[in-house]
Amino acid sequence: MNVRRVAETYARSGREILLFFRVVGLNFRHNLAIVSRLACFFLAGCLLFAGLARPQAPPQQQQIPTPPPASNPPQAAQTPPVTQAPPATQIPPAAQISPAHPTFTVVLDPGHGGTDDGARGSTGAVEKDLTLALARATRTQLQQQGLRVIMTRDTDVNPSFDDRAAVANAPRLAILISFHVSSTGQVGTARAYSYLFSTNVSPDDTPTLEPTAQPSKKLVSRLIPWETAQQAYGDTSHRLAEFIQTELVQKFPGSPASSTAFPIRDLRSVAAPAAAVELSSVSVKDAHALDPMIVSLAESVARAVTEFRPSYDTGTR
Amino acid sequence: MSRNLKITIAILTAAVIGGLLSLHGLQNRVNRLAKDQTSEVQARREVVAPPITSPSDVAARALIYWASTSSPDLLAPTPIDLQLASDPTVRSKQVLQALIANAPAPAHQTLPADANLLAFYVLPDGTAIADFSDELSSETPSGILSESLAVNSIALTLEANVPSLRRLKILIHGQEAETLAGHVDLTGYFDLHSVAPAAPAAQPAAPTPAADAPTKKP
Numbered sequence: 001m002n003v004r005r006v007a008e009t010y011a012r013s014g015r016e017i018l019l020f021f022r023v024v025g026l027n028f029r030h031n032l033a034i035v036s037r038l039a040c041f042f043l044a045g046c047l048l049f050a051g052l053a054r055p056q057a058p059p060q061q062q063q064i065p066t067p068p069p070a071s072n073p074p075q076a077a078q079t080p081p082v083t084q085a086p087p088a089t090q091i092p093p094a095a096q097i098s099p100a101h102p103t104f105t106v107v108l109d110p111g112h113g114g115t116d117d118g119a120r121g122s123t124g125a126v127e128k129d130l131t132l133a134l135a136r137a138t139r140t141q142l143q144q145q146g147l148r149v150i151m152t153r154d155t156d157v158n159p160s161f162d163d164r165a166a167v168a169n170a171p172r173l174a175i176l177i178s179f180h181v182s183s184t185g186q187v188g189t190a191r192a193y194s195y196l197f198s199t200n201v202s203p204d205d206t207p208t209l210e211p212t213a214q215p216s217k218k219l220v221s222r223l224i225p226w227e228t229a230q231q232a233y234g235d236t237s238h239r240l241a242e243f244i245q246t247e248l249v250q251k252f253p254g255s256p257a258s259s260t261a262f263p264i265r266d267l268r269s270v271a272a273p274a275a276a277v278e279l280s281s282v283s284v285k286d287a288h289a290l291d292p293m294i295v296s297l298a299e300s301v302a303r304a305v306t307e308f309r310p311s312y313d314t315g316t317r
Numbered sequence: 318m319s320r321n322l323k324i325t326i327a328i329l330t331a332a333v334i335g336g337l338l339s340l341h342g343l344q345n346r347v348n349r350l351a352k353d354q355t356s357e358v359q360a361r362r363e364v365v366a367p368p369i370t371s372p373s374d375v376a377a378r379a380l381i382y383w384a385s386t387s388s389p390d391l392l393a394p395t396p397i398d399l400q401l402a403s404d405p406t407v408r409s410k411q412v413l414q415a416l417i418a419n420a421p422a423p424a425h426q427t428l429p430a431d432a433n434l435l436a437f438y439v440l441p442d443g444t445a446i447a448d449f450s451d452e453l454s455s456e457t458p459s460g461i462l463s464e465s466l467a468v469n470s471i472a473l474t475l476e477a478n479v480p481s482l483r484r485l486k487i488l489i490h491g492q493e494a495e496t497l498a499g500h501v502d503l504t505g506y507f508d509l510h511s512v513a514p515a516a517p518a519a520q521p522a523a524p525t526p527a528a529d530a531p532t533k534k535p
Contacts, residue, residue: 111500118499119459127459161495180500182460185390193461198484198506227504262465263502265495278461 104313105148105171106305109178109266110135114158119183121282125290128156130282131179133294138177141302150174165229165269175240175312176274177301178266181290185280189255190297192244193276194237195230195268196261229271236312237267241275243308247300248277252293273312277301369410374400380477381416382470383425390462392470394477395421405479409445410437412478416470427470429456435490443483444506445475454489457498464501476509484508 110131112118118127132153139149150171152164168176224232241259248255259275267274279297284290378396385393399415402408413434420426429452436448457467472485484506488494494503
């Protein structure tokens with residue numbers, strides 16, 4: 001009796017549902033298809049969300065072994081044991097650095113090019129070709145370490161000083177190394193240079209803000225003058241040049257022990273740490289004598305970049 | 318030994334002895350020719366850039382910075398006797414002209430021998446403006462090292478002999494040049510830190526390798 005009543009109830013409900021769909025003008029099978037599709041989309045969305053969320057977890061775990069700033073060891077000592085950085089032996093070497101830091105970019109600038117030969121030796125050595133060979137060899141060394149490398153020129157062209165600086169100013173976290181080969185100097189020596197601005201500034205040269213331009217003061221202070229863009233990076237550039245010179249001394253006996261600060265035009269408009277490296281010289285008796293020097297110089301520069309990077313990567317720009 | 322062979326050997330021996338005797342004369346002739354070339358450059362310079370004199374000139378010892386004898390990559394102060402004026406502008410011209418023209422040997426030259434100082438001004442704030450001829454730019458060997466030596470030799474020579482100067486601006490033929498010969502930036506100023514006037518020299522006209530100057534701070 002009860003079963004019969006229940007069956008009648010279900011039948012009545014079914015008839016009412018069918019009647020409802022008939023009233024709204026849709027057929028039951030059609031609605032079922034729509035509902036099933038919506039369910040599929042919902043399920044796919046859930047899966048997609050779960051899939052996108054998953055890769056974000058590992059970088060949070062990898063942040064733990066990031067080397068602390070070399071210039072600030074006391075802070076690492078004060079860090080609680082749970083989040084304390086592991087000892088230096090556990091830090092992955094720079095050679096294994098993956099593109100986990102894709103923004104760090106090394107811009108290599110082969111000097112001269114195109115119609116500008118640069119220095120010329122009596123045996124046919126031409127500076128523009130040698131600088132390109134130096135930059136390519138250095139690029140190979142740096143790319144083997146997983147670093148991102150950009151060249152200001154990779155063919156026989158001559159970009160302007162500003163075009164070269166613009167290449168270095170585009171990435172957010174970059175350094176620039178400019179290559180040169182001198183026409184003088186003791187053969188087989190090499191020198192690293194950073195830019196040094198004049199410190200004796202005449203009162204007439206000091207830029208002044210208009211007294212009425214109060215609202216634009218903040219804007220003005222944030223702008224970097226193109227002509228003196230390197231000025232804010234003097235100390236960092238000097239440190240980069242010192243790293244390079246330290247390596248050069250080991251490979252090129254007779255080179256100076258420390259780098260030199262001098263106004264090198266290539267570096268002036270670079271808004272990033274920048275150094276110039278000059279090898280002596282095109283005045284070799286045999287042009288092929290420079291080939292091993294190119295390899296040695298590339299290795300030295302690559303090693304210096306590796307050593308310089310942690311102090312810059314973890315510091316403020 | 319036949320007679321003909323003896324004659325041949327005697328002739329050859331006489332020729333060898335004659336050649337050996339003439340060697341010394343040949344060497345003297347080559348030296349004389351080299352000296353004539355130097356004097357030709359000096360003669361041209363005397364026409365293009367006559368000696369700068371003023372009524373206040375007094376004999377004084379100046380320190381001129383040329384390339385060092387021990388290492389051509391460094392500069393060394395060399396004391397020489399000059400007639401120097403008390404006026405900073407004239408005095409600067411005199412020491413710069415000596416820097417260009419009075420190098421003890423071509424290997425010590427830091428500026429091209431054909432370069433000329435066209436004009437020299439001193440502004441009231443101590444800024445020195447040195448205007449050189451095109452040769453300074455076109456004949457300086459291309460390279461950071463050679464260009465920095467050229468600029469440093471000018472700056473250090475002025476610094477050692479004209480203490481009132483504060484900074485230096487280099488012009489090429491009256492115009493501001495972007496670089497000296499492709500590397501060193503000439504659009505800015507080079508700092509001149511005041512130092513004591515020229516020290517008494519122990520060995521005039523002889524470079525002092527022990528006093529190699531470090532690279533000048535711009």
